[in-house]
Amino acid sequence: MRSGDALLDHLFRRVGFGASAADLQAVAGMSYNAAVDYFVDFDKQPDDVDTKVGLPDSVAITTRGQFSPNTNIEDARQRWLFRMVHTRRPLQEKMALFWHNHFGVGYTKVAGTVGGVLGTKMMATKGGELPGPQGHYELLRQGALGKFRDLLIEVAKDPAMLVFLDGRTNTKAKPQENFGREVMELFTWGLGHYTESDVYAAARVFSGWNLRNVPGTIANDPAAYQEFIYNAAQHDVAAKTFSFPISGGSNTIPARAMAAGMQDGIDLLTSLANHPDTARRLAGKLWNYFVSDLDAPDPAFVDGVTNVYIQSDTAMRPVLRYILNSRWFTNPGNFNARYSWPAEFVIRTIKEIGWAGFSVDTARVPLTNMGQTLFEPPNVAGWQLGRAWFGTGAMLARMNFAAAVASNQKFNLARSFGATERAQPDRVLNGMLQRLTPAPYTTAEMNEMLTYLTTGGAWTGNDAQMNAKAPGLARLVAGSGEYQFV
Amino acid sequence: MSKFSRREFLRDGVAAFTLSFAAPAFLVDIARAQGAVSRNLVVIYLAGGNDALSTLVPYTDPFYYSRRPAIAVPAGQVLQIGSDSSGKPLGLHPRLTGLQTIFNQGRLAIVQRAGYQNSSRSHFQGTDIWGTADPANPSGLGWLGRYLDSIPGDPLAGWNTSNATYRALTGLNVSVPSITDPRVYSFASPNVGAEAINERNTAIRLASAAGPNRPNLAFVNTSAMEAFATLDRVASVVDYQSSVTYPNNGFGSALKTVAASIVRGIGTRVYWVQTGGFDTHSGQGNAGGGGYANLMGTVGDGLLAFYNDLQNQGLLGNTLMLQFSEFGRRISENGSQGTDHGAGGMMMAIGGAVRGGIYGTAANLNPTPDNTTLENAGGDVTYQTDFRSVYASVLDGWLGTNSTAILGGNFRAGAPAII
Numbered sequence: 001m002r003s004g005d006a007l008l009d010h011l012f013r014r015v016g017f018g019a020s021a022a023d024l025q026a027v028a029g030m031s032y033n034a035a036v037d038y039f040v041d042f043d044k045q046p047d048d049v050d051t052k053v054g055l056p057d058s059v060a061i062t063t064r065g066q067f068s069p070n071t072n073i074e075d076a077r078q079r080w081l082f083r084m085v086h087t088r089r090p091l092q093e094k095m096a097l098f099w100h101n102h103f104g105v106g107y108t109k110v111a112g113t114v115g116g117v118l119g120t121k122m123m124a125t126k127g128g129e130l131p132g133p134q135g136h137y138e139l140l141r142q143g144a145l146g147k148f149r150d151l152l153i154e155v156a157k158d159p160a161m162l163v164f165l166d167g168r169t170n171t172k173a174k175p176q177e178n179f180g181r182e183v184m185e186l187f188t189w190g191l192g193h194y195t196e197s198d199v200y201a202a203a204r205v206f207s208g209w210n211l212r213n214v215p216g217t218i219a220n221d222p223a224a225y226q227e228f229i230y231n232a233a234q235h236d237v238a239a240k241t242f243s244f245p246i247s248g249g250s251n252t253i254p255a256r257a258m259a260a261g262m263q264d265g266i267d268l269l270t271s272l273a274n275h276p277d278t279a280r281r282l283a284g285k286l287w288n289y290f291v292s293d294l295d296a297p298d299p300a301f302v303d304g305v306t307n308v309y310i311q312s313d314t315a316m317r318p319v320l321r322y323i324l325n326s327r328w329f330t331n332p333g334n335f336n337a338r339y340s341w342p343a344e345f346v347i348r349t350i351k352e353i354g355w356a357g358f359s360v361d362t363a364r365v366p367l368t369n370m371g372q373t374l375f376e377p378p379n380v381a382g383w384q385l386g387r388a389w390f391g392t393g394a395m396l397a398r399m400n401f402a403a404a405v406a407s408n409q410k411f412n413l414a415r416s417f418g419a420t421e422r423a424q425p426d427r428v429l430n431g432m433l434q435r436l437t438p439a440p441y442t443t444a445e446m447n448e449m450l451t452y453l454t455t456g457g458a459w460t461g462n463d464a465q466m467n468a469k470a471p472g473l474a475r476l477v478a479g480s481g482e483y484q485f486v
Numbered sequence: 487m488s489k490f491s492r493r494e495f496l497r498d499g500v501a502a503f504t505l506s507f508a509a510p511a512f513l514v515d516i517a518r519a520q521g522a523v524s525r526n527l528v529v530i531y532l533a534g535g536n537d538a539l540s541t542l543v544p545y546t547d548p549f550y551y552s553r554r555p556a557i558a559v560p561a562g563q564v565l566q567i568g569s570d571s572s573g574k575p576l577g578l579h580p581r582l583t584g585l586q587t588i589f590n591q592g593r594l595a596i597v598q599r600a601g602y603q604n605s606s607r608s609h610f611q612g613t614d615i616w617g618t619a620d621p622a623n624p625s626g627l628g629w630l631g632r633y634l635d636s637i638p639g640d641p642l643a644g645w646n647t648s649n650a651t652y653r654a655l656t657g658l659n660v661s662v663p664s665i666t667d668p669r670v671y672s673f674a675s676p677n678v679g680a681e682a683i684n685e686r687n688t689a690i691r692l693a694s695a696a697g698p699n700r701p702n703l704a705f706v707n708t709s710a711m712e713a714f715a716t717l718d719r720v721a722s723v724v725d726y727q728s729s730v731t732y733p734n735n736g737f738g739s740a741l742k743t744v745a746a747s748i749v750r751g752i753g754t755r756v757y758w759v760q761t762g763g764f765d766t767h768s769g770q771g772n773a774g775g776g777g778y779a780n781l782m783g784t785v786g787d788g789l790l791a792f793y794n795d796l797q798n799q800g801l802l803g804n805t806l807m808l809q810f811s812e813f814g815r816r817i818s819e820n821g822s823q824g825t826d827h828g829a830g831g832m833m834m835a836i837g838g839a840v841r842g843g844i845y846g847t848a849a850n851l852n853p854t855p856d857n858t859t860l861e862n863a864g865g866d867v868t869y870q871t872d873f874r875s876v877y878a879s880v881l882d883g884w885l886g887t888n889s890t891a892i893l894g895g896n897f898r899a900g901a902p903a904i905i
Contacts, residue, residue: 113769166767166822174821178767181827185608196607196862294702339702369670371649378650379534379765381610387705388651391664392641392716393671395709399689400674407676439703445695452688456680471676472685480692481706 001435010335013486015039016090018348036324042089049087059085062361071117071222076124077374081360084347095144101382105164107375113163117220122160123375132225136160145317149273157228168211172236175203188272190281201240205264208235235261247271279306291328292337293386301328336439336485339386342370349478352436354409369397402478406471414466422461425453438482528757528807534765536811538832543577549851553818563774572847580774581782584790595904597833598846601869605829612812617653619874631657632892641712646758647740671720719752729798732791737761741792768822803838806884829866835904845902846870875901
C-alpha cells in the first residue's frame with residue numbers, strides 16, 4: 001500500500017515486494033537515507049520470519065503431510081514465498097533472488113542426479129536443521145550483501161553447483177569444462193574476455209573440486225548429504241596458462257604440489273571476482289534490477305558502482321547503499337521503470353490485496369505459467385528478463401492470479417471500505433489505489449474503472465454491491481498493464 | 487453438434503454432421519481438417535546443444551569409438567539409413583526408430599554439419615545467432631519474427647508452445663503468444679455472469695488505452711489484448727481427439743497441441759516447440775542407453791506420433807518440421823560420460839513435401855592437423871552447410887516469401903535441396 005511518499009513507495013517496490021501496513025510502520029518517521037540504511041543493514045533486524053509460519057495473521061502454507069521445506073521442493077518454494085511476504089529483511093530476499101538468477105542453478109538436474117530429497121537439501125535446506133551443508137539458496141541468502149568474491153568461492157564449492165555444472169566429475173584425466181566456461185561467461189566478466197583455451201585451462205584449475213558422499217542409513221534418509229571435498233589425487237598439478245593475467249600478475253597459475261592445488265581455483269576465482277570487468281558486468285545487472293530495465297545503464301552509474309565495488313574489496317553492501325542513494329535510483333523518471341518479475345508481481349499482489357486465509361501454495365503453478373518457477377531457472381544464465389516476462393500466456397496467468405487472490409479476499413476487500421468511501425464510487429476507486437500501487441493511470445483509464453463500478457445497477461455501496469465490485473476492481477487494477485511495473 | 491460453431495458447420499457441411507454421430511471423434515477432425523490448407527512451419531528446438539554425433543552416428547569411423555570409449559553407440563545397435571554422398575555409412579541412434587520410419591518413407595532430410603564460421607560455444611550467444619541468422623550481430627530481431635512481421639494481421643500467426651521467449655520469434659511489430667497449455671488459457675474473474683463480462687470488457691478497454699508515448703506499457707497491454715483476442719480460438723483446440731496416442735511428456739503434449747490447432751485450422755503459420763536436456767556434460771550413457779537415449783526416445787517417439795497424426799488427417803503435406811540446436815558438442819567425451827560444448831551440429835526437416843535423405847558429408851574424426859572437417863585442434867566438428875541456407879530454402883521454397891528480404895542477404899548458395 002502507499003505510504004504517501006512516492007520515493008518511499010519506489011524504494012519498497014525495488015528493495016522489497018511492496019509494502020504491507022506493518023512494513024510501512026517499520027519505517028514510519030524515517031528520512032529517506034535512514035530508510036535506505038534500514039533496508040541495507042538488514043542484519044539489524046532479526047531473521048525471524050520462519051517463526052511466523054502457521055501464525056493466524058500470516059499468509060498460509062499448504063501442507064501435504066508434514067511441512068518439509070528442507071527435503072521437499074514444493075515446500076521449499078512455499079517457504080521462500082512465505083519469506084518474501086513476511087520478512088523483516090526484504091532486501092535479503094530480493095538479493096537472494098538476484099543471485100539465484102545470476103548463478104542459475106536448477107533443481108531438476110540436481111534432483112535427477114541425486115534424488116528429490118537430497119536435491120531439495122542441496123537447493124534449499126536451512127543451515128543447522130539437518131546434517132550436512134546448507135542449501136544453495138540459503139548460501140545466496142547468507143552471502144546476499146557480503147563480498148562477491150566470497151560468494152563466488154562458496155558457490156564454486158556448493159554441492160548444488162557441483163552437480164549442476166558437473167564439477168563433481170572434474171578429474172585430472174578428464175577435465176570437465178562446464179563450470180570453467182560458465183564461471184567466466186556468466187558468473188563474472190562475460191563473453192569477450194576469454195578464449196577457448198582459457199576454458200580448457202579453467203577446467204583443469206577446478207579438477208578435483210568434487211563431492212564427498214555421506215550416505216544415510218535408510219532410503220531417502222534426510223540425514224544423508226554430500227559435501228565439497230578437494231580431491232587432491234584428482235587435481236591436475238601442472239601449470240595452467242591463460243590469455244589474461246591472474247590478479248594482475250603472470251598469465252600462468254604455477255604448478256603446485258598436489259596438497260596445495262586447491263589454491264589454483266581460489267587464484268582464478270579471486271582474479272575474476274576482483275576484476276573491474278566483473279564489476280562492470282554486475283553493475284549492468286544491478287542497474288536493470290534496481291534502477292531501470294527500460295533504459296540501458298548510464299555509463300556514469302557503471303563507473304560509480306565499479307569504483308565502490310573495487311574500493312570495498314567486492315563487498316555488495318556498500319554497492320547497494322551507493323545505488324539506492326544515487327541520483328539514478330531516486331530519479332522519479334525511473335519509478336515504475338522496470339518490468340516486474342513474476343515473483344515480485346505475485347508477492348506484491350498478495351501483500352496489497354490481502355492474505356487472510358490465502359495460501360502461498362496457490363501461487364506455485366501460476367508462477368510457472370508466468371515463467372518463473374523458483375529453484376528452476378530455465379538454464380544457468382537465469383531467466384530472460386524485461387519484456388520476455390510478458391508473453392501472452394504469461395500475461396494471462398498474471399491476470400488470472402489477480403483474480404484468484406481477489407476472489408479469495410472478496411469479503412475482506414469489501415469490508416475494508418467504510419461507509420464514507422462506499423458513499424461514492426470514486427472514493428472506492430481512490431481507496432483501492434491507496435491499497436494497490438500501480439503506475440499512474442490516465443484520466444480516461446480512471447473513468448473506465450468508474451464506469452465499471454457503476455455498470456449493472458445504480459451505485460448503492462451496499463454489501464452485495466461491494467462484494468462484487470471490490471474484488472472485480474482489485475483484479476482490474478492488479479491485472480492492468482500499469483501494475484506489471486515496479 | 488454442440489462442439490461446432492455455425493461457421494465451422496457451414497464450412498464442413500453435412501459430412502461432418504453425419505460423422506459426429508457415426509464415427510470416432512478423430513474422424514470428425516479429419517473431416518474438419520479438409521478446410522485447413524495453409525502451410526505451416528513447426529520449429530523443433532533441442533535446447534542445450536544437441537550432440538549430433540550421437541544422433542547420426544558415423545559408426546564406421548574408428549575415431550568415433552576411440553575418442554568416445556564410454557559413450558559411443560555400438561555399431562551393431564545403430565539404425566542404418568545408408569551412406570552420405572561421400573560414401574560414409576551413417577546410422578540413427580537406436581532410440582530413433584520413429585525417425586527411421588519417417589526416413590524410410592522419404593520424408594526426413596538430415597543436414598549434416600550445419601552451422602557457421604567461428605561457432606559460438608555459448609548457449610546464449612549460440613541460440614541468438616541461430617535466432618537472428620546474423621552471427622555478426624545476434625542482438626537484433628529474429629528470422630521468424632521478421633517473417634511474421636511480413637504477414638501482419640493475426641496475433642496467432644505465430645504460436646510459442648514454451649513459456650520462454652526466443653530471439654528467433656522476436657519481431658518489430660509482432661509479438662508471438664506463448665501458450666503452453668490451452669486448457670489454462672482462459673480468463674478468470676472473481677465474479678460470474680454479467681459482472682464478469684463487465685469486468686472483462688473493462689479490462690479490454692484498459693488494455694487498449696496505452697498510446698505510443700507509453701511504449702513499455704503498450705507492450706504489456708498488447709500481450710493482454712492478444713490474450714483476449716486469441717482466447718476463443720485457442721479454446722477450440724482443447725477438446726481435440728488425436729488419431730494416435732502421443733507420448734506422455736511435455737514434448738508430446740506440445741506436439742499434440744500443435745496438431746490440434748493445425749487440424750482445427752486456426753490459421754497459425756509458425757509454431758515453436760522445444761524440448762530440453764541436451765546440455766549433456768555428463769551421464770550421456772553408454773551402450774546406446776542412458777540419458778541421451780532418453781532424450782532420443784522423447785524426440786523420436788514424439789515426432790513420429792505427430793507425423794502419423796498429421797498423415798492420418800491428410801495434413802502432412804501442409805506441414806514442415808525444422809529441427810535445430812545451438813551447437814554440436816565436442817568429439818571427445820569428457821570424464822563424466824558426457825561431452826562439452828562444441829561447434830558444427832545438424833539440422834533435420836520432416837514433412838510431406840520434404841525430399842528425404844542425408845545431405846552434406848560427415849566429418850572425419852581423426853584429429854590430424856590437415857583434417858579440414860575439424861577445427862579447434864581437432865576438438866570439434868567444423869561446419870559445412872551454412873544454417874542460413876537452410877533457412878533460405880524454408881522461406882523461399884516453403885513459406886513462399888523472399889528469403890533475401892527476411893534474412894538480410896542472399897544465402898541460397900549451397901542450400902541443400904530438402905524441399
